[in-house]
Amino acid sequence: MKKYAIKRILQLIPILFAITFLSYGMMRIAGSDVVTRKMENTGGVVSEAALDAAREELGLDKPFLTQYFVWLGKLLRGDMGNSYVSGVSVFDTFISKLPATLLLTATSILLTIIISIPLGILSAVKQNTIADYLIRFCSFIGNSLPNFFVSLLLMYFLAIRVRIFPVIAKDVSLKSVAMPAITLAIAMSAKYLRQVRATVLDELSKDYVAGARARGVKFSVTLWKSIMKASLVTVITLLMLSVGNLLGGTAIVESIFMWDGVGKMAVDAISMRDYPIIQAYVMWMAIIYVLVNLLTDLSYRFLDPRIRLGGAKQ
Amino acid sequence: MGKKEQGRCQKESVVLKNGQSTDNGKHVTVRVQRIRKIHIKQKLIIFSVLAVCLVVLAVFSDHLCPYDPYAQDLSSALQAPSLQHPMGTDTYGRDMLSRVISGARASIFSTFILVAVISVFGTIVGLCCGYYGGILDSVMMRISDVCLAFPGLVFAMAIAAILGGGIQNAIIALAVVSWPKYSRIARSQTLALKEEPYIHAAILAGDSSAQILVRHVLPNMIGPVLVTAMLDIGTMMMELAGLSFLGLGAQIPMAEWGSMMSGGRSMIQTYPWVVLSPGIAIFISVVIFNLLGDTVRDYLDPKNSRIK
Amino acid sequence: EDKKTLVFGDTTFNAENEEADINPQNTYAGWACIRYGVGETLFRYSDTMEIEPWIAKEYENVDELTWKITLNDGVVFSNGRVCDGEAVKESLESLVENHERAAGDLCIDSIEADGNVVTIKTTEPKPALINYLCDPYGCIIDVQAGITDNGIVIGTGPYVAADLVTDDHVDLVKNENYWNGDVNVDEITVRTISDGDTLAFALQAGEINAAYGMAYASYPLFENDDFTFSSAATSRAFYAWMNFESSVTSDPAVRKAIAMGIDKESFVSVLLNGYGYLAVGAFPDTFSFGGQNLTTESYDPDGAKKVLEDAGWVDSDGDGIREKDGEKLVIRWLTYPSRQELPLLAESAQATLKEIGMEVQINCTSDSNTIRKDPAQWDVYASAMVTAPTGDPENFFTTCALDNSVSNNGHYHSDKLEELAKEMGKEFDVEKRSELGIQMQQTVLDDNAYVFCSHLKMSMIMQSNVTGLVAHPCDYYELTADLDIN
Amino acid sequence: MNTLLEAEHLTKVFAQRGKEPFKAVDDVSFSLQAGETLGIVGESGSGKSTLAKMITRLTDITDGTLKFQGKDITKLKQSQLRDVYGNIQMVFQNPAGSFDPRRTLGDGIGESLRNRGMKKTDIAIRVKELLEQCGLDGELAKRYPHEVSGGQCQRAAIARALAVEPKVLICDEATSSLDVTIQKQIMELLEELKDTHGLSFIFICHNLALVQSFCDKVLVLYDGKVVESGKPDDIINEPKEAYTKKLVDAVFE
Amino acid sequence: MENKILIYDSVEISFDGEAVVHDVSFSLTPGEILGLVGESGSGKSTLIKAAMGLLGSGGLVTRGNICYMGQNILDISEKEKRKIRGAGIGMIFQDAGASLCPIRTIGDQIYESMRAHKKVSRNEAKDHAMELFEKLNFKDSQRVWDSYPFELSGGMNQRAGIAISMLMNPPILLADEPTSALDVSVQRQVVREMLKLRELFGTAIIIVTHDIGVVRAMADTVLVLKNGKMVEYGEAEKVLNHPQDPYTKKLLAAVPRLKRKERS
Ligand SMILES: Nc1ncnc2c1ncn2[C@@H]1O[C@H](COP(=O)(O)OP(=O)(O)OP(=O)(O)O)[C@@H](O)[C@H]1O
Ligand SMILES: Nc1ncnc2c1ncn2[C@@H]1O[C@H](COP(=O)(O)OP(=O)(O)OP(=O)(O)O)[C@@H](O)[C@H]1O
C-alpha cells in the first residue's frame, strides 16, 4: 500500500513538469504580460522605456526558458516567488485563500451528498413512478442552468426576497458559504443524482438482491447494507472528481459571491498575467489531480473488499 | 418493490364457469396482467426526432427568424413579450425570438462540433491505445493525464489570450481538456473487447488489426461513447455558457445562448425575458439531448433487448 | 452611543484595476487613497474643475521653474504627526522616486521645505504642475510612518485604514485627529464586489449602503424613493480612434461617414439609460474648454450615405456593403470589455454603420492594448480614457494625438495640431490654454481623427439615508468628511 | 503419418501487475497427425483455453516452439499468420459470444473468404453451402447471433471455421454451454466432418464421456502441466495419476 | 393430501402478457426430491421463481395456484411472502456466489437472513451457523463465516449458499441448477450435501438441472418440461428408465456416457 502510494506520488513529477512548462509557455505566447496589463483600464499612457524597466525588474525581459528555469530553481529551494501584481509572497497568498476554498468545497460536497444520494436512490427504487419522473425532471433543470444564473436566482430569492443569507460573503463562515455552496451543489446534485440512480438500478438487477429477497430479508435492509455500500464506489468516484474541481476553485461562483478563494485568485492572476501565482495554481491543480486519483483508488480498496483483498479478477 | 409489482398487475380472481373452462371442469384462478410495455424504440424515435428538429432549427435558423436577429431598433428596446415580439426585445431593441432561433445555430452547432471533435479524437486515441498497448498507450495516457490535470480555466484563458476571444477558441480550449474522458472510455471498452471470442474469431479469419478495429471493436464499443456524447452536449453547453460569463465565449454581437444569458443577466429583475428566453432554449435542448442519451443507453442495454 | 457605520460597495477596487491597495505611490493609478478619504492632495479640484486649496492654502509661480506652495496651519496626519513642509517634501520626494509617471509629469529638480512653505524647482517649465499635484498620486502621506505590507499608508484624510485585503475589502475608521472639520461616520467598509449583479443585489438587500460601478441595466431597480443617485459628468470619454494607416479609415470620407453614422444620442439615452453625456469633443461641458465650444458631425445616416457615395464607395454587388476599387467597406473595430459601455457602443455602432453600408467586425478583447500597437490589425479603436485627469487640456493631446505621443497608434498627423501643441507647451495662462485646447479639439474633429461619443456620467447609488456622498467630475473624491448616514 | 502440428515445451507466463508472474501453461509438448483427434481434459483453470490460444497464436508464446507442417510459427506476426489460419481454425466455447453481435452470421462466416479476396456473390453462395453442410438453413446467414439458438450459433461457428477448409480444427469446449440434445447434434456433426473431410481435431472438453467417444489421444492438464497422456480408454479405465482418478470418479452415471 | 407441502395447480406464468409456462401441476411431499429437467428456456427457472414471488416486474402467475402448506402463496401480501421466503421455502441459485452480496461477509449475510425471521443475537446466529457448517463438512467454519464470497471457491460459495438457505430449516428447498457452474468434482460434493440435507432435516427439494446424471443420483420424481409444457411427470425410476414421451427419450439418448470396464 505504502509502495503504491509512493509510486503514485512519484508519477506526479513528470505531470508537474509538463503542465507547469506548458502553462509557462502558453502564458508566454499569450502576448501581453503583467506590465502591459497593469497599464490597462487606467485611461493613461506610459512610455515604452518605463515599461521595459518594469519588465526588467520582474525578469520578464529574459527568454522564456530562462524564466522557467529560474522559477523552477527557486521552487526547488522552496521559494515560490512573489506575485508580480501585489508583490506578496505567492505561498502566503495561496495559503490565505485556501481556507475559503476548503470550506466551500466541504459544504458544497456535503450538500450534494445530502441531496443527491437519497433522491437518487428514491428515484431508482421508485423507477417509472411519479416520484421518479419528478426527481429526474428536477435533475434536468439543475443540469441546464448555468452556474452564474443559479447564483442570481439564489441571490434574488434567498437574499432579497427572504433575506436568510447574505448576498456577499462577509467572512469565511457557514452563513456566508451557504449560497455559493448551494449554487455548486445544485449542478453537482443534478449530475450525481442521475449516476446514483443508474448505479442503484444496476445493483437492483443483480442476483444478490434477489438472493436476499429469497431469504426473506427486508428490502430496506438490503438497500442500506448492500446496495448503498456498492453504490458508494460510484459516488466516491464522482465525489473525488468534484473535490478535485472544487479545490481548484470555482472561478465563476467565487467571484459572483465575492468568496475570496483559490479560483478567484486564479482568474485574477490569469487576467493580470501574474505568472508566479498562475504557476502556483497550476501546480496545485496537478497535485490535487494526482492526490485525488490516489485517494480514489485507496477508497475503492477501503470500500470494496474485492479490491482490498486482491480478489478481483485481472 | 413488491408493492410496485402489485400496483402494476391488476389482480382479479375470476372463477370460470364449468362449461367455459378449458381445464376439464376444474375451478381455475385467473389473474389478469395489465401489460405496460416500455417502448424504448418509440421513445428513441421521439427523442431523435426532437433532436433532429433542434438541429434543423439550427441549420435553417436564418430562414425561420421572424426578424433579423441583428437588426437594432433602439426606440423599441427592452419591450416586454407581446404578439409582435413573443419573447420581447433586448437592450438594442432586437427581437429576442429571432435571436434565440438564430442562437440555436451557434449554440447547438458549436456544442455539436465540440462534442464531435472530442469524441472522435478521444475514441480513436482510446481505441489505438487499448488495442495496441505498449509505448503508444503509455505516452498517450500520460498526455491525457496532463490534459486532465491542467486546469481548464487557465487553458481557456490562455487560448483566449493567444487566439483572441470568440466561440471557436472557447471550443478549442474545452476540447483540449475534455477529450481524455473519451479516450478513457474507449480504452477500457477496447481492453475488454479485445478478449472477446469474436475478436479472436476475426483474427483467425485473417483480419488485419485495422480491420478488426474498424469492423468489430469500434461498432461494439461505440455505445457508451455515444451515450456520453449525448449527455455531453448538455454539459458543454453549460461550459460554454460559463466561459461566456468570463468573457471567453462568443464575440458580440453573435447570438449564442450562453452569452445571451450572461449578457442579459443583470436584467433578471428588470427585464427578465432577456435572460429567460435563452435560458429556456438551453433547458429544452439540454433536456432533449439528455433524454436522447438516456434512451440510447436503454436501447443499447442488453437487458432491454426483449422490450425493444 | 451607537456607532455610525457604512458599507460601500465598489467594483473597481481590485488589483486588476490597478487598485490593489491604498498606497498612492504604489502603482500607476493608486486612486483608492484619495477616493476613500485616507489621503489628501495639496490642492484639489472644484466642481467646475478649477484648482482649490486643500492641504495647501496657496501657491505662487515665482518663475517658470519655481513654485512656492504655502500649507495650511494645523494640518496633521491621522497618527498625530504635523503635516508641515518637511513632511510634504518627504512625501513628494518619495513619490518621484517610486512613481515613474509622477516623475515624468512633475520633472522636479529640487524641493525645499521651510516651515509651512515648500518650494519646488522643476527641470523644465511646467505650467500644469499644480494640476499634476492634484492627481491622486500627489496624496501627501507620512513617509516616516512607512507603508505596511498590505499597502496601508497614513494620510491626512478623514478616514484611517484599519485593515486591508487586496481584492476583498478595506476597513476604514474615523480619523480622530482630522484637521479639517468633523467626521460623521465612525466606521466604513469598502467592499470589492467585482460582479455588477452582485453589487446590485447587495445594495437591494441592504448589505451595502452605497455602490459605485453599477451596471446600467440595474439602474431602474434603484430609481425609487429608497435610493438616491449622485452623478457627475467626468472627463472619461468613450471615443473611437481612427487608424490613418488603414486603407479604409485613411479615407476622409469614410471617417466622416463613421462620425455621421454613429447614433450617439440613442447610445446615451437608451443603452446608457441616460446615465451618460453626449460628447462633442474630448472634454465635457463642465470644463471651460468643453464641447460647448465645438462643432462636429451629428447623426445623419442619409448624409453619411451621400458622403460615401460621393467618395466612390458604392454597393455594386447588392450585399448591402459598399465597395470601392474592389475593396469592401469593412471596418475592424477594436475595443475591450472591461468598461461596460464599450461593447454597447461597438454593438450599436455596428448596427447603425451597417445601415450606411459599412460592415463592422468587432474584436472585443482584453488584449486590445497589445493589438492596437500594430496598426495593421485594426481600423477603429474604441476606448474609454480620462482625457483631462488634471483638469488641463494638454494631457489628452500629448498622449494621444501628436507625432511623438506614445499612444498615437493610429499615426494621426496634423501640421496644425503640432503647431498649436507647441504653443500650448509654453503657455502658462489658464485662459489662453483653454482657448488653445478648444482650437486643438476642433482641428482633430475637423479631421474626424477621433469620434467622441459620450462622457461618463459617474454615478454612485446609495440608500436614501446616506448623505454627503457626491459624485465629482474628476472621479477622485468619493468618501469625504461630509459623508453621513442617518 | 503426416505430422501437422508439433508443440515442444510450450510455456505461457502471464505477467501480473503487482503479483508474481503466473504460469498458466507449463512445458506442454504434443504432436498432432493428419486425421487424428487429440483430446485435452482438465478442470477449470488448468490452462486448456490458454493452450488453445497459444496454438492459434491468439496469445503470445512465452517459451517453447510450435511448428505447423514443419514450419516454425512460434514467432510469426499477425500479418504473417494469415496463411497459417488457412489451415488452423478454432471453435470457441461460448457460441453466441464468438460472433460479433452487430453483424450477421453470414458476415462472420464469410469474413475469412472476404479477406482472401473472394467476390461478394461467391461468398454468399459459399456461406449458404457451409451452413447447409452444418445442418442449417441457408437463410440463417441473414440472422444476428441473438436471433438464433445456442445450437444453431455453434453450428454457424463451425461453418465459419470450415470456410477456409482448414486441416486442423480446435474445439475449445465447443459443446459445454449447450443442452445435451444439442450437444449431441454437434458431436454428430463433428464426427461427420472427421469422416468426410479427414479433419484433425484438438478437442478441449471437460466431459470425459465425450472425449472418450471422440478422441484418439488425450492429454490431461493439471495446473498447466500435462499429468497424463495416452489413449482415452486407458486413461479412463486405468488412471495412473491421482488427479485423473479424481476426475474420472466424479462423473455421475 | 395433507402431507403435500407444496402444490402447483394448473400454473400458467406470463411475462408481459406472453405465457411462457402453461398449465403445470405437480406437488411435493416432505423429503421428496423432484428433478426438473428440460431444454434451455423451457421455463424451469421461471417455475420455481414463481413460488418465491421472484418473477420480477414483468412476470405474473396468470392462472392457477401455488399452495404452500395449504396457503395460496400467490395472493398474499409482500410482508407475508417475506415470512415464507427463507423460512418456509429456501432457494439456491444457479450461481450461489452471485446471490450473495459481494462486498459483505458470509457471516454478515447469514446473520441478516436469520434476523429477518426471528430475533437472534449475532453470537446465537453464528453458533447456529457453525453447527450447520460442521454438518455440511466445511473444514474451517470460522474462516467461511468471516469470508467475503469472492474469497471462497465456487464450490464453497455454493455450499455457503445452501447453508444460508438451510439455516432457517425450511421444509422446502428450491435449487436452480445448483451444480452447472461447478466443475465435476465440486459438483459431486454439492450433490452429496443436498442428499445429506434431506437425511438430516427431511427437506423436500426441487432441483433444476441439465445433468441427467445428477437427476439419476438424487431425484425421487422427475418432471420434464418442454416449451413451458409438462411432457412427463412421474417417479424418477420410471421416467428415466422407461420414458414415454419422445422428447424425454431424445433427451436421455443424448446424454453421453463414460464407458468403463467395470465399476466397483
Ligand atoms: N490474460 C490472462 N492474464 C492472467 N492470467 C490468465 C489470463 N488468461 C488466463 N489466465 C489464467 O490462466 C489459467 C488458465 O486459464 P484457462 O482459461 O486456460 O483455463 P481453462 O482450462 O480453459 O479453464 P476453463 O475450463 O474454465 O475454461 C487460469 O488460472 C487463468 O486465471
Ligand atoms: N424476466 C423475464 N421477462 C420476460 N421473459 C422472461 C423473463 N425471464 C424468463 N423469460 C422467458 O421465459 C422463458 C423461460 O425461461 P427460464 O429462465 O425459466 O428457462 P429455463 O428453463 O430456466 O432455461 P435455462 O435452462 O437456460 O436456465 C424463456 O423463453 C425466457 O425468455
Ligand SMILES: [Mg+2]
Ligand atoms: Mg477455457
Ligand SMILES: [Mg+2]
Ligand atoms: Mg434457468
